[in-house]
Amino acid sequence: MNLFIDMDGVIVKYNTDDYVARPDSVPLYLTKHYFENLEEDIRIVEYLNTLQNDSNDITFYILSRIPDARMCGPETFADIVESKMNWLKYHCTLNFDVKNIILTPYSKCEAAKRVLKRPLCSSDILVDDFNNNLIEWRAAGGVAFKYVNGLNSAETAPCLYFGFGSK
Numbered sequence: 001m002n003l004f005i006d007m008d009g010v011i012v013k014y015n016t017d018d019y020v021a022r023p024d025s026v027p028l029y030l031t032k033h034y035f036e037n038l039e040e041d042i043r044i045v046e047y048l049n050t051l052q053n054d055s056n057d058i059t060f061y062i063l064s065r066i067p068d069a070r071m072c073g074p075e076t077f078a079d080i081v082e083s084k085m086n087w088l089k090y091h092c093t094l095n096f097d098v099k100n101i102i103l104t105p106y107s108k109c110e111a112a113k114r115v116l117k118r119p120l121c122s123s124d125i126l127v128d129d130f131n132n133n134l135i136e137w138r139a140a141g142g143v144a145f146k147y148v149n150g151l152n153s154a155e156t157a158p159c160l161y162f163g164f165g166s167k
């Protein structure tokens with residue numbers, strides 16, 4: 001089984017206001033070293049650590065979107081990649097192989113299929129907080145669970161709840 005875990009809004013807490021364009025400058029998430037200072041979402045990380053310790057047949061991937069360099073510029077693009085990698089290196093308490101970190105400006109489905117070298121199937125699971133990613137993943141043949149992080153709603157996909165009620 002392959003478990004693909006999103007960063008922003010899943011294992012990393014973030015403020016939605018940081019993604020809003022501001023009239024005087026760029027959104028905060030495009031500023032230098034932004035991701036390096038974000039807090040880990042310990043609720044899901046503890047669950048995933050337990051899952052890692054209890055199962056040898058799951059391959060864990062970090063799968064995170066990054067802006068296209070054409071949208072934000074090559075220097076900002078490079079900083080975002082470095083900042084996310086540094087966050088994973090210095091703050092993430094999950095155990096994973098560095099070769100299983102996928103940072104992509106493109107579709108998460110397409111990135112996963114390139115890494116797996118095959119179409120998605122029912123043993124490819126995505127945990128994400130964003131509906132569009134979940135819908136696309138399921139349409140491509142994978143299984144998707146929405147992480148309800150307290151900022152989003154529980155629509156569109158089966159949900160994982162960690163302290164925000166249950167369904």
